[in-house]
Amino acid sequence: GAVVSQHPSWVICKSGTSVKIECRSLDFQATTMFWYRQFPKQSLMLMATSNEGSKATYEQGVEKDKFLINHASLTLSTLTVTSAHPEDSSFYICSAYDRGSTDTQYFGPGTRLTVL
Amino acid sequence: SQQGEEDPQALSIQEGENATMNCSYKTSINNLQWYRQNSGRGLVHLILIRSNEREKHSGRLRVTLDTSKKSSSLLITASRAADTASYFCATDGGADGLTFGKGTHLIIQP
Numbered sequence: 098g099a100v101v102s103q104h105p106s107w108v109i110c111k112s113g114t115s116v117k118i119e120c121r122s123l124d125f126q127a128t129t130m131f132w133y134r135q136f137p138k139q140s141l142m143l144m145a146t147s148n149e150g151s152k153a154t155y156e157q158g159v160e161k162d163k164f165l166i167n168h169a170s171l172t173l174s175t176l177t178v179t180s181a182h183p184e185d186s187s188f189y190i191c192s193a194y195d196r197g198s199t200d201t202q203y204f205g206p207g208t209r210l211t212v213l
Numbered sequence: 214s215q216q217g218e219e220d221p222q223a224l225s226i227q228e229g230e231n232a233t234m235n236c237s238y239k240t241s242i243n244n245l246q247w248y249r250q251n252s253g254r255g256l257v258h259l260i261l262i263r264s265n266e267r268e269k270h271s272g273r274l275r276v277t278l279d280t281s282k283k284s285s286s287l288l289i290t291a292s293r294a295a296d297t298a299s300y301f302c303a304t305d306g307g308a309d310g311l312t313f314g315k316g317t318h319l320i321i322q323p
Binding site for chain 1: 246248254255256257258301311312313314315316
């Protein structure tokens, strides 16, 4: 089946630093990728929709200047958490649509961000 | 945006028993999906049921969909300890990303 990878798996950083998370579709091309955030013991919340070659669409309440998304190619989307603070600590998961299948999203393994 | 809600929030059963989880949503959908998430891990796609389908099977999983009641159920038969996880339903209304419910935490006791 289709595989989506994320890098890094986990990251611990100091408050004020920026963290970049990569999401790659390994064996298929994804024109659309999604970024989700999951706080402890809560459900996933969609943050933004990332379309290759265009600006990301952010969900209400998500700061686009804080969570920078770049989808430069059909296999890579990046999420940069700028000037991270402890409240940004969360589990970030990306997903990607296989161009050959419009119904199923394939999820990455997630990245756990801890901001000290 | 639409939101799925699962119930119960938590469920503990003995190994070998069947586990049933329910999901309700609010608006029209193209399909509904169920995912499993082990603690601290990413999501694993279990099954997708389209809006024109009423029931679907995959191994020990059985999913039903009632679009008139805007609800779905996930049945896991002959549960195993390895089934212990959180289960989420997610609705797909079109071009947007999935909308997840709050999840059901399932514990299978040996």
